[in-house]
Amino acid sequence: MIKVARYQLVTPVMFLGLPWAALAAVFAVNAAQGGGGNFRGGLAVMFLLFFVTGVQRIGRWLPFGLALGATRRSFYAGTALLGVSMSLASGLVIAGLQAIERATGGWGLSITFFRVPYLLDGPWYATWLTSFVGLSALFVYGMWYGIVNRRWGTLGLLAFIAVQVLVALAVTFACSRAGVGPLRLRPAGAYPATLSALELTGVIAALAVVCLAGGHATIRRVTV
Amino acid sequence: MTPAISVTGLTRRYPGQVALDDVHLTIGTGTITGLLGRNGAGKTTLLRILAGQEFPSSGSVRVFGSPPAENENVLRRLVLVREDQVYPDFKVSHALRAASFCYPNWDTGLASSLLEDFGLRANKAIKSLSRGQRSALGITIGLAARAEVTLFDEPYTGLDAVARQVFYDRLLAEYADFPRTVVLSTHLIDEAAALFENVVVIDRGRVVLDAAADGLRGMVTTVSGPVLAVDSFTKGRPVWERRGLGSQASVVIVGQISGEDRERARSLGLDLTPLSLQQLVVHTSGGQVGAGSLTGRTSA
Numbered sequence: 422m423i424k425v426a427r428y429q430l431v432t433p434v435m436f437l438g439l440p441w442a443a444l445a446a447v448f449a450v451n452a453a454q455g456g457g458g459n460f461r462g463g464l465a466v467m468f469l470l471f472f473v474t475g476v477q478r479i480g481r482w483l484p485f486g487l488a489l490g491a492t493r494r495s496f497y498a499g500t501a502l503l504g505v506s507m508s509l510a511s512g513l514v515i516a517g518l519q520a521i522e523r524a525t526g527g528w529g530l531s532i533t534f535f536r537v538p539y540l541l542d543g544p545w546y547a548t549w550l551t552s553f554v555g556l557s558a559l560f561v562y563g564m565w566y567g568i569v570n571r572r573w574g575t576l577g578l579l580a581f582i583a584v585q586v587l588v589a590l591a592v593t594f595a596c597s598r599a600g601v602g603p604l605r606l607r608p609a610g611a612y613p614a615t616l617s618a619l620e621l622t623g624v625i626a627a628l629a630v631v632c633l634a635g636g637h638a639t640i641r642r643v644t645v
Numbered sequence: 646m647t648p649a650i651s652v653t654g655l656t657r658r659y660p661g662q663v664a665l666d667d668v669h670l671t672i673g674t675g676t677i678t679g680l681l682g683r684n685g686a687g688k689t690t691l692l693r694i695l696a697g698q699e700f701p702s703s704g705s706v707r708v709f710g711s712p713p714a715e716n717e718n719v720l721r722r723l724v725l726v727r728e729d730q731v732y733p734d735f736k737v738s739h740a741l742r743a744a745s746f747c748y749p750n751w752d753t754g755l756a757s758s759l760l761e762d763f764g765l766r767a768n769k770a771i772k773s774l775s776r777g778q779r780s781a782l783g784i785t786i787g788l789a790a791r792a793e794v795t796l797f798d799e800p801y802t803g804l805d806a807v808a809r810q811v812f813y814d815r816l817l818a819e820y821a822d823f824p825r826t827v828v829l830s831t832h833l834i835d836e837a838a839a840l841f842e843n844v845v846v847i848d849r850g851r852v853v854l855d856a857a858a859d860g861l862r863g864m865v866t867t868v869s870g871p872v873l874a875v876d877s878f879t880k881g882r883p884v885w886e887r888r889g890l891g892s893q894a895s896v897v898i899v900g901q902i903s904g905e906d907r908e909r910a911r912s913l914g915l916d917l918t919p920l921s922l923q924q925l926v927v928h929t930s931g932g933q934v935g936a937g938s939l940t941g942r943t944s945a
Contacts, residue, residue, distance in 0.1 A: 431735065431742050432735050481731065485732050488730060489748075490723065490724070492717050494715060644698060644700065645698050645731070
């Protein structure tokens, strides 16, 4: 597992630096456009890149990893561990940048970049926890996509997406019928009515565990 | 002594195709084996299964007595160099550094010297390498890993003759200094024939020839000359192929040719030409002839 992590970090800039470089670019664009106090969703690029990195770490890195004698199990565990560790560190940095943004009145430009309404708008530890869980979840979700693609190709990937859409519709329908409505939006604030940010973090953590288990089950019979 | 590789009843089926069909094979430690056969014969599938990259449909595969699939104790003692290897988007030096983490006997000096021999720059991006340069990278990893089982699947695709000679020379030197079990799948049969101690020929998923290379040399001979003389000489001998052109005939026979046989052939005005390994593979593959008389490891 450690060998796999070292292999994944043989080009550390690609793994660790790319999401932050992209985020810095988006931040610069936001700053150039001026703040105005409105959140424009720029931080989402970080989460998106964690998903993409998860996909990539399977598609391009698994074949050579197995050629170097790694087992599927150790490759998966090592890569996931690295992704989760990176999420933990990145979450802490996001919490720190959020604190600075808050203290400086939006970097002196009234920019709302690291404060995401409802989701990342609480104390620093809540921001750390939520962003850590969110980044980890997207990383392992991306890994699962990469594994499905490697194992069953494009058709398998389409089927995988279709199943997820069906599951999401079924859950929404069931919640609606039961009157729970976790996804129901408040007209005024447009925020979920029944879940706090930390509760939603718990739901995302549970989904991350499902993705982790699903990816593990899928990679066991992957061939290269 | 436990053989390096032991395969029993190995079958691999894909939808609409049987890639390997009841393969039985044993490869001893410290040998160089040529794995030969036509395109699509099943060589790559066999090597991938040995390296744990593919799963058998049925049958048993053992490397150092244990199944290789998901077995770190086996896999860290084994390296497979494939012509179609997919690399991450990084440089030659990154690939070598990653390999150095994974193989306990990795020799950095050897890797550098091989790069020099092949004229390959370490700071070059792998995606910008030519086909031959990618092959050179694979060979460098395969040899510098000094893995106890080294599997080469068409390792020198795109390499020029000089680079191929470098590969043969370095392989033999490495093999002499650090003996290991080498399986080399190749289509350049006659070029690599001198390296092989054993030869395994696969055709349509089945092992059609498994013999010691020394035992094969002179085992199959083409007899050519006047029809009557050829018929007289070959009478009672196993015949693989017979061709006639007017009063001349050419017959491929199986079996050692003794000194007495040579004398007789000379007196009958016949030419005796031993089949090269490549010709032998051509004859045993593609259903031209059965290789029953050669199957089973022939002693030297």
